[in-house]
Amino acid sequence: MTIRVSSNANALARSLDDFIKRQLPFAIAQGINKTAQRVAEAESENIVQTLKNPTPFTRKSVGVRRAKKGSPTAVVFMKDITASYLQPYETGGVHKLPGTALLNPKDIALNQYGQLPRGIMGKLRGRKDIYIGVVKTAKGSINGVWQRLDVSRNGGVRKKRVAHGGLYDKHLGALKLLIRFGDALPVKKQLNWGKRAKQIVDQWIDRDLADALAAARRTAR
The missing domain is CATH 3.30.70 (Alpha-Beta Plaits)
Incomplete structure (x- = not known):
């Protein structure tokens, strides 16, 4: 240019x-x-x-x-x-993607420029409470970075978590979507x-x- x-x-x-x-x-x-x-x-x-x-x-x-x-x-x-x-x-x-997919932040801290911090994916991959992959939801499958939540499995807590944007997977437990993967826009x-x-x-x-x-x-x- x-x-x-x-x-x-x-x-x-x-x-x-x-x-x-x-x-x-x-x-x-x-x-x-x-x-x-x-x-x-x-x-x-x-x-x-x-x-x-x-x-x-x-x-x-x-x-x-x-x-x-x-x-x-x-x-x-x-x-x-x-x-x-x-x-x-x-x-x-x-948009040109930095990797193979668009990283769409959902519930994660961003830097002062409204972007994901540098190297965030590498840091998340090393955490035991993180699952990266596809989760089936009532609205369809979502591919992204999920945080496993340490909450009780009783119905009341599960419903409360869902009400605040989380979900419960029978295999992975309570989850919160941090970053959603998508195609370039x-x-x-x-x-x-x-x-x-x-x-x-x-x-x-x-x-x-x-x-x-x-x-x-x-x-x-």
């Missing part, structure tokens, strides 16, 4: 004196870099506005490879890891990464180049 910011300044060069022409490649690079930075900042803000409470890693995933005097093209890019799971927000499709939001970048380039590139050239003129004096 990259955006290239460049400009053809040949027309400008024909109207400039020799000193400014020598400074022109540097000035062009400066102007392009200023526009590219605008694009990067806007795309970072776009991520924050589009996604629900993204992590710092996701928020800081946009970078800029700056234009140079001999290479007047700047590249605004998204880091590969982030781009891999945000790609559907640009092209459409389903369609992405409903769009970043419009390319469209937003083009709008900013069209709006600012001429002004940023003009400012950079004006600064070069002032230096010449």
